[in-house]
Amino acid sequence: MGSTEVTILGQKYTIKGDASEDHIRGLASFVDEKLKEVYNSSPGISPLKAAILASLNIADELHKLKEAQEDITKNIEERANALTGLFD
Template structure:
């Protein structure tokens, strides 16, 4: 069984260069990086005294919170469809 081809792309997130390797398209990886960068800048604007580590953790918490809300909404919609 063949492995999916991997993309290697360098992105800038909050002023730091990261090399991301994954099976998603480069467009997708750039989009993810852009959203993370945008969210970090948004949180930093509200909390400018946060160090980068705390800012990254808050960004991750926000992202997972959004994910859970979306998963719950999908489950709700699937339930409504079945009814």
């Protein structure tokens, strides 16, 4: 397990984990960008509220992507079943 130093909103953090440094830095950069978006749209917001709003934005993106993936998987399964039915 390695450790990677990242900066989020000017604060340095040491992240320990099995993921590559590039992956961890990419995640930190993504979180940093989301926090900056919140700060830019709501100047003067407290760090805790900014973190919660950024987390909700990230969770919303994840939820939408999971729904889209489920829809695609369902569509593929339906088409595969239809094609399989042609061979019966």
